[in-house]
Amino acid sequence: MFNTQGKKVIVNDILxxxxxxxxxxxxxxxxxxxKIHKKIDELNSLEGISGYVERNFGDRYFSIENARKIDAIREKIESYNDLNIREKAFLLTSLLYAMDKVANTVGHFDAYRRKMDNIKSILLRMPEVNNNNNIGNEIFNTDAxxxxxxxxxxxxxxxxxxxxxGYESAYHVLENVIEWSKPEVEGIAMKAVNRSEKSSDYTKSKAPEAFEDLIKNINARYILVSYNNMAKKGNSRSNAKISNEEILSILKNEVKLRCFQLISMHLPPVSQK
Ligand SMILES: C[S@@+](CC[C@H](N)C(=O)[O-])C[C@H]1O[C@@H](n2cnc3c(N)ncnc32)[C@H](O)[C@@H]1O
Structure with missing residues (x-):
């Protein structure tokens, strides 16, 4: 929202x-x-090839046909030598969204669906970006x-x-294809063997300390915190790593506090008649 208003935004994520x-x-x-339009057309017209994605994720997270196309597209993107960093990012983002659309999952990549039905052919689209809004923005890929x-x-x-x-684990297939270092994978979910390098402190028991350190070092007029607590709806792995009380007490020490609670509503199913 702030970006569309032309305000400077600084964005960061570890993945x-x-x-x-x-x-x-x-x-x-x-x-x-x-140039990017032409490359997207070229990528969409490629024949599939046998490679890392087919071998590890084919007939699991993607149909064999789509896995072979992803192999061809990803190798082709890597072979282009006339792209700047952001032009390459456009093609990878297009692939990222296209993969997500045809993935045989329920959203994350902790598991794939046993039955591979309703899978369309992968199709890359041009990301729609208004560059005028982005002047002065800064993008980072580091520990917050x-x-x-x-x-x-x-x-x-x-x-x-x-x-x-962890997000590096839940979205491991996407991270893997985008980074393209082709790591060894293991288990039924085919996760990278050494993915723990990226695991975040916020997913561990030291999450409250990490959160406190983050809050203490923010230099801003306003801090907007979003945190989700599934209460008793999930299993133990879904339980919030930082309790509401811990969040409030950490925040209260640093700022004047206002809280908003968002409760999801379960509406009755729509009649089929
Ligand atoms: C709840 S998601 C929010 C993602 C995104 N902001 C959005 O709204 O879709 C949390 C994000 O924090 C990132 N993350 C985890 N630990 C981090 C850290 N120490 N520094 C920076 N990003 C981190 C994860 O990769 C994940 O994308």
Whole structure:
């Protein structure tokens, strides 16, 4: 919302796949839109090939046909030598969203559906970006607790992970294809063997200390905190790592506090008649 108003925004996430899409949506490096359009057409017309995605994620997270196309598209993007960093990010973001659309999952990649039905052919689309809104923006791919020490802002919005389910693990397939270092994978879910390098302090028992350190080092007029607590609806891995009381007491020490509670509503099913 602030970006569409032309305000300067600083965006950060530790995952490469999120960083790449933020570079696309909020970055300000020049992009030759016509060149990217042509490349997207070229990528969409490629024949599938046998490779890392087919071997590890084919007939699991993607149909074999889509996995082979993702292999061809990803290799082709890597082979282009006439793209700046943001133009490459445009193509990767397009692939990221297209993969998510045809993934054989219920959203995250902790598991895939046994039955592979309703899977369409993967199709890359041109990200729609208004560069005029992005002047002065800054995009980072680092630990928020380190980055926060370097900035002063009018408003800081934070939505750190809530529970022990790390994003590097829940979205491992997307991260894997975007980074393209082709790591060894393991288990039924085919997660990278050494993915723990990226696991966040906010998913561990030290989450309250990490949160306190972050809040203490924010230099801003306003801090907007979003945190989700599934209460008794999930299993133990879904339980919030920081209790409401801990959040409130950490915040109360640093700021004047106002709280808003968002409760999801369960509406009755719509009649089929
Ligand atoms: C609740 S999600 C919010 C994602 C995004 N802001 C959005 O609204 O869709 C939490 C995000 O925090 C990122 N993250 C976890 N630990 C982090 C850290 N120490 N520094 C920066 N980002 C982190 C995760 O990769 C994840 O994308």
């Amino acid at each position: 490469t796949s999120n960083y790449i899409s933020y570079l696309t949506w909020f970055g300000n490096m020049d992009v030759d839109q016509l 607790n380190k980055l926060v020490r370097e900035f002063k802002a009018d408003l800081v919005y934070i939505d750190t992970p809530y529970n022990s389910r």
